[in-house]
Amino acid sequence: MNRRRRATAVICFLSIGMAGCAISPERASPAPEGFFSAWAAPQGRLAEQAPNLNDSTVRVVVRPTIDGTALRIKLENTIAKTPVTFAAVYVGKLDRDATLANGTNKPLTFGGQSKVTLAPGAGIYSDVIDFPVKAFQRLAVSMDVISATEVSTHALGLASNYYAAGHRAQSESGDGFTLLPTRAQNAVSFPVYWVAALDVKSNATAGTIVALGDSITDGRCSTTDADGNVVPDLYQRWTDILAERLASMPKSYAKAVVNSGIAGNRVLEEAVTGPPALARFDRDVLDRAGITHIILFEGTNDIHRGSTAAELIEGTRQLIDRAHARGVKIIGATMIPRGQPEVTAREGFDETKERYRLEFNEWVRKQAKFDSIIDFEAEMLGGGTSAQGAQIMKREYSCDFVHPNGAGHRALGESIDLQLFQ
Structure with a gap:
């Protein structure tokens, strides 16, 4: 493309x-042992x-x-x-x-x-x-x-x-x-x-988990209070919840969790918020010290900005292949609903975008060569269907019907099977 x-x-x-x-072709030095x-x-x-x-x-x-x-x-x-x-x-x-x-x-x-x-x-x-x-x-x-x-x-x-x-x-x-x-x-x-x-020398973990995503992974709305104020220093992203759950697990588990989300990020195309996942995959993901697992939770912005399911699938397939070429396990997360209750809402999916979302999720579940699947969509469903024909996320988990709120982030983080990282 x-x-x-x-x-x-x-x-x-x-x-x-x-x-x-100085800038030079990608060839990162290996991290020190441990x-x-x-x-x-x-x-x-x-x-x-x-x-x-x-x-x-x-x-x-x-x-x-x-x-x-x-x-x-x-x-x-x-x-x-x-x-x-x-x-x-x-x-x-x-x-x-x-x-x-x-x-x-x-x-x-x-x-x-x-x-x-x-x-x-x-x-x-x-x-x-x-x-x-x-x-x-x-x-x-x-x-x-x-x-x-x-x-x-x-x-x-x-x-x-x-x-x-x-x-x-x-x-x-x-x-x-x-x-x-x-x-x-x-x-x-x-x-x-x-x-x-920040890299740490540790004998308390068997690996690093890197979460690659967009504003949902990056935490937009995760600390927004009931009055709409963004409160810092709360650490309520779904990745924070995952890291806290893993902390009590034996050292045979991958327990280091790195958030490589960028708000507005896409898989395929550059945005004003930064380079796409395909371009930053080495620097921000594969070159992280001790990496053993990737959680890929991307695609909603690609579809929102005009990409088709087929295009997104092709880009995602490239990320899977690149991870496997480096011997890293990659876990796919399904795309959560993006329907909006209001008819005039600009950020919501229409019938065509919803069809692409469902096609992509079907591919993730049944055809993609991910090592495992996390079904985030199942956690967020329950808000009904919009006038444009798109499913809406569960109301109690929604900040703006694009991003989960703090409770939604907790639900996502707690839904992940820790055995995936053993």
Whole structure:
């Protein structure tokens, strides 16, 4: 299909006397032995309301899903067309707000260097440091920014992140820090700046599960309260529920859960929110440390934007084949209803789109070469049929009849058979 764009990957390099990264053909370095991706925020677009961050500090909060004894973080400048330079980067345990727990803030290096410049489109992993990590205990990555014209982000972060004037990454104090602008994609989203992944050395898990999806997986509406306010720091995505359930399982299970959803994402075509699944599959999924399983929950935006079931099936088949070529199990999730009660609703499916959705789900269940199936559609059905002929999700699980609310996310997360990850 000539509309699709293929993946362009980034490889970072360190030359004598200077640190930096450059775009090159996709060929990611293997993760160190015993490391598993424990958190991620795949980048898809530039920050829309970023303050002037030259000579500032940005403090980003991350939440690992497994225990461990050492870590590394990945910085990316994936979307920007201009370089960004950091004077220093630190990681510490978060206490409250922007304040770190006393004595926990540790410096990170990149090829032995504190200073690092990311070229446009580039990304780099820090050197490994010993650091005690507890599942679900939040960490803060603090970056002293020398210069940044653009900010590459994960738009729908749903976590409070901070910035301050001057270089304060080494400081554990939250004094002088304020919240980063909270809006992205024309909604309150709490975006994540530059930090793309956290990998943890662990003997508590047998693998990493990567959830690849769109705004549903990314958590749109998962923390929206009864008054329509988006509340940060609640961690109520279906992937969060899954990670919490897996935490008590034996270490023979894959227990590290990484959310690689991007709001607005499609399988086939690029959107304003970022590259399609076909283009970002290596960087955001297959190259995650310790990956053993993928949960693929995509397609509603493809059909909404005009793709047919046949086109979506072909794109999905490519993702399945690429996962299997890397020896990774891939689990398919059925597409949930998208009918709208209101006749004029723009986001709802009509009769043709509903037919494509049902055709796709039938293929997922009976013909696709997935290793297993998760029937999310069955969990969400029950809201009747719209005037346009599309099924509507169960009312008590709906935020806007496109995205599940917090209760809906919990239902999805609790519906998954944990034996799939043994």
